[in-house]
């Protein structure tokens with residue numbers, strides 16, 4: 132059976148993985164790869180089976196229909212093909228660029244919404260081992276997974292958990308397990324997998340509301356979810372409305388630096404960007420300066436506060452109030468910590484700010500770099516990550532003196548849940 136690979140709207144990660152692990156497919160009896168442009172095989176040859184990666188934009192519809200007509204079998208490969216994901220990211224902020232829409236780039240759909248699909252391989256990136264099994268089954272005439280998407284087998288109702296802060300939509304989840312691992316790494320275990328076989332999905336234990344399940348609202352699971360099945364609350368609209376009314380912005384210095392790095396500009400230019408968006412004044416704060424000179428066990432956000440109370444109840448009485456940015460009602464907060472959304476509304480993350488900048492059409496390179504100055508911080512001990520925080524809390528409980536700041540995110544705030552996603556994956 133001749134197999135041809137096609138790529139549409141995606142990052143192409145699944146196909147590069149496929150090319151790197153091609154030897155797994157060469158071991159499958161009865162198949163021959165006749166088309167894969169990444170290998171230099173790009174002629175419009177005859178084939179029996181098409182493996183389609185990526186989501187289908189309106190300009191791809193005719194081509195994918197032609198592929199369907201030529202193929203006995205079509206396999207949708209990876210999350211973009213199953214769920215339309217990467218190409219639809221622009222919709223996350225509810226913003227559209229009209230000329231893209233006109234050119235047909237934006238209305239991305241999963242493959243099965245455009246043509247009939249015979250089988251699916253889920254994942255981001257998708258598993259080449261699983262693809263090898265599917266191709267083997269199709270080539271041998273045994274087709275176990277026909278016409279159905281990952282979650283449409285014997286699935287009962289899709290599960291949605293939403294407490295206004297965090298939302299989990301099991302209909303989108305590809306069960307990659309990143310969120311479950313991260314939450315367990317924090318020693319929180321608020322997320323788990325439920326059901327068996329094709330019905331497996333991610334939820335909280337006994338499907339309890341997040342807080343009852345022990346969630347500390349760190350936001351890390353949402354930051355690392357590759358398909359936005361987990362999302363944290365978005366205050367973007369309210370922040371932009373406030374900017375239009377001439378409100379103020381109070382930003383962590385680290386959030387400015389992170390947004391600047393993601394955008395390839397100077398942090399001072401991000402201050403100018405905030406003013407272009409309408410903020411009348413931009414106050415830059417290093418939150419560590421807010422605890423300089425204070426004595427005690429200081430949680431950096433509500434997430435650390437909950438974490439200590441749940442894990443070390445004996446040390447809870449030693450806790451001082453968590454660090455809060457000095458933001459009045461007429462201000463929007465900009466942060467690298469999703470937990471700060473609990474303190475103030477609107478609060479936007481450095482990730483959200485970088486996304487706003489990309490969609491704003493403001494030419495960042497032309498903006499002046501405003502000078503930044505925050506006082507130096509001295510004498511503050513910071514415990515970073517769950518392991519270090521656990522040990523530091525135990526030792527502080529034995530000898531409570533000095534200032535100890537807790538940051539439970541692995542890698543601390545520099546890898547906080549509000550960091551631009553691209554930087555998180557690099558660090």
Ligand code: SF4
Pocket residue numbers: 297310313314319320321322341345346347348349350351352353
């Ligand atoms: S927000 Fe943090 S604590 Fe809550 S479920 Fe996600 S990773 Fe776990």
Ligand code: SF4
Pocket residue numbers: 303304305306307308309310311333352355356357358359360361
């Ligand atoms: S990170 Fe997202 S896609 Fe992966 S298991 Fe969790 S909810 Fe599902």
